[in-house]
Amino acid sequence: MTEIRSGYADTTRGQVQHLTELWQRRQKHYPPGRPDLLSRFVRDALVLGDELPDLRILSSQLNNPTVAVIDRGMIPLMEHRSSEVCELIVRFLS
Numbered sequence: 001m002t003e004i005r006s007g008y009a010d011t012t013r014g015q016v017q018h019l020t021e022l023w024q025r026r027q028k029h030y031p032p033g034r035p036d037l038l039s040r041f042v043r044d045a046l047v048l049g050d051e052l053p054d055l056r057i058l059s060s061q062l063n064n065p066t067v068a069v070i071d072r073g074m075i076p077l078m079e080h081r082s083s084e085v086c087e088l089i090v091r092f093l094s
Contacts, residue, residue, distance in 0.1 A: 019045070029075040037076040066092070 022045055023038060030038045059065045068088045070081055078085055 026075060031074065031076075031080060034076075034080065037079050040079055041076065068092075 019042055026041055070084050
């Protein structure tokens, strides 16, 4: 029984360390004073994993991909600048 508990503690400690490393690696890309956005990233990493899709593969699946750039857009663009993202989506769909 002690071995199971010990293994569980080691696994939990490793997961916490991994999440801390994710937080620290991404923190510089997030706006100051918005830990909620960074917390959202960590939550998504727990649910989805921290691997990003290969955009070349994804875009090759599209007939005529269009690129739109939002000035000063950062990694948490969808959460931090959601109104501008929505405007682009509406223009795309029109």
